[in-house]
Amino acid sequence: MNTATNEQRYRAFTRDELDDEQRRVFDNIARPRAGAVPAPFHVYLENPELCELVQAVGAFCRYRTGLSPRLSETAILTTAAYWGAEYEFAVHSREALKAGVPEAEIEALAQKRRPDFSDPDAALVHDFAAAFYRDREVPDDLFAAANARFGRRTVVELTGLLGYYSMLAIALRVFRVPASA
Secondary structure, three states: OOOOOOOOOOOOOOHHHOOHHHHHHHHHHHHHHOOOOOHHHHHHOOOHHHHHHHHHHHHHHHHOOOOOHHHHHHHHHHHHHHHOOHHHHHHHHHHHHHOOOOHHHHHHHHOOOOOOOOOHHHHHHHHHHHHHHHHOOOOHHHHHHHHHHHOHHHHHHHHHHHHHHHHHHHHHHHOOOOOOO
């Protein structure tokens, strides 16, 4: 059953229209971002407590795992491509370039193709994520390779990162957030 319409679901809040709790969360998100509040947080601001928790998990997943920025961005782009989250892919394509992900790899991921990776660690991260998204399972040999290379703690963090960016992608899709939001 296809019930998709062109109904506008996403709305970006202005600070002035928020209640006190929403404004506090908005300000906490905006402060380290030169006043900008990314689109997913506008969705979650409907519930400021949830928004605050989502932001805290995101800060951990983005900046405090055992993965380098290049590897994190590879996992995020793999996730965004899987879910068809255009906004997430657009934002993280720019971040991936800054983190050293080659443009050819980003383009391949955009086309849902496995890139010809120049970095074996990036290939391992991608293959781990892609296997899970494709099969709802990570094969034993791939799980063992990821643990051997990164350690169990970082594999847990990679799994959390995949879950976090999947959650954002789902919200972005449900609320039809455009790539240009």
